[in-house]
Amino acid sequence: MGMDIRVPLGAMFTLLGLLLAAFGAFGDKSIYAQTLGIDVNLYWGLVLLVFGIFMLFLGLRSQARGEVPGESADGDQSRPGH
């Protein structure tokens, strides 16, 4: 199929991460009483953001190289042609 799943996957997690991290950083801090005082939205948002950007990078790189995902199992640490 002509779309690398890592592109939408990465885009979604980048947006989710940004949203959560911003909400954690600038939102009401009193809601973190139930999470043992940890600003989970900020930290987990950052983790998701990093994951999202990484996936986006892998996906866009393979598309830029013109690899049609599927013809070779790219990104799968496997080499084409087996």
Add this chain to the structure above:
Amino acid sequence: MNLSWIDWTIMLLYFGFVLGIGAVLKRYMKTSTDFFLAGRSIPAWICGLAFLSANLGAQEVIGMGASGAKYGIATSHFYWIGAIPAMVFVGIFMLPFYYGSRARSVPEYLRMRFDEKTRGLNAISFAIMTVFSSGISMYAMAKLIQTLHFLDAPFARMGLPPSAIFHASILISAVIVLGYILLGGLTSAIYNEVLQFFLIVAGFFPLVYLGLKNVGGWSGLKAQLPSEYVHSWQGMTSPGTNLLGVEWFGLVMGLGFVLSFGYWCTDFLVIQRAMAANSMNAARRTPLIAAFPKMIFPFLVILPGIIAIGLPTQRSAAVMETGGTAVVAQPAGRGLIPVKVDEISGAPVYDQQGKPVLDYDLAIPEMLAHYFPAGLLGLGLTALLASFMSGMAGNVTAFNTVWTYDIYHAYINRKASDQHLLWMGRVTTVFGIAISIAAAYLAARFNNIMDFLQLVFAFVNAPLFATFLLGMFWKRTTGHAAFTGLLLGTGAAALHHGLTLPIGEAVGIKGGWIAVLHQYPSDMAQNFWTAIFAWTACFVITIAVSMFTAPRPDSDLKGLVYSLTARIRETGAWYERPAFLGAIVIALLIALNLIFK
């Protein structure tokens, strides 16, 4: 449970991506193979995650959390004894025949290997089971949305009655699933299963982290609970000394062998994901790649249930509000788990000994409400909804393929062109979802019908693996024998169920409807033994009938049977070889069983 704007935004963002992926994929749907088999072009890692997620529907996430709360870490047997060995087996030994034969579905393999009637039996029973499972999934999701009350406030604002929540939940989930499958077929379903996999991890990892931190880690949790909760093999020598109520032989043979191999090695819902792979090697690696995250999943879905029961008992406020009606004095639950409430009267439910019954299905929702603030709560709920919907989508994509290739093309319109089949696939998707909606309402009206249907499905599934095992590894097996074995195996399952009863249950849907010859200590023990009887009956009868019927010539069976198929020469790097991956999986599996014994 009240959601804030950020939770809604996260949910909408997800739905936007789901439909967006379908829209982008639409232009690649040119032939029926594109639609039903994703053009056999998907890389192994994507197939692997989809293989895992297709099964990760309602039963998995809510049910495994519930079982964690009820049976403790012994629930991990469903993974570490159940699923994983079967996944290794199907990858290494069975996919060469499924993928190599170029069959487009599991029933089609049965036609190639045996005959038309065996395919027909499997195709029709499978088609009926998948639409009903999808309906049950839809019903469970609507029910959960109702129980969580997070749509109450927006519905009140729009002037809609609370009863509309159930209908709206069914309708919206149906429309979304319909939308993305119509657009992108199996590829869409597979891609969304990949999104769902990462969402589940993203939504549940913080839950486990916070829960464990709160109880003082695994050792803290151990200190809170009786030791059988935290040792998976403790007391397994006899059914009376463990929480599952099963002895090790019934567990290993019934769950580990018959039921798990029957599901993971023959169910087209999961096999379809491997058939979509872009090469034989990728197809074989699909279940092996899936096995790695599958091994870790007990920590994500079972552990929250154990934490929920291990926390100090409290009255939870978030989920238990009964929508403003007067609440009858509630007996305390245990940990975060509340007492089950009768749906109609609102009164707490008691068992035959007068003890309050706990509503274990609320383990995961209660954990989410307890630990997640606005933001993460939206993420957690979205993960749950995603798992419900892709569970549904998995059933629908399997259904439209089997209907179109194995029923419509085989019996109704043999001359159909490929374009016509593609069109038929789309029409079937609409019909499949319509029947699922009907099934969901049937489940809402008559709970017993669904229990009854699931029981019948269990009877049909129990003998399947015997047929496939003999078919693939013994070339003498004949079509007449396979057909007879399947029918009589199902009959044996029904007979065993009709003659036995779990202790403390009434005669009827739980068994004993012919006569009660034997009582099992738990219904799980009864299930496992029903499966063992059905499998054994099918195995023995298939061998016996094969001996009296004429086998097919060897030339017809090339590529379909082990002894008549050239061994696959494993090329490629060592880490890409199925046998190597399988060995690592088994080693890790043994380690996990030893650590948590």
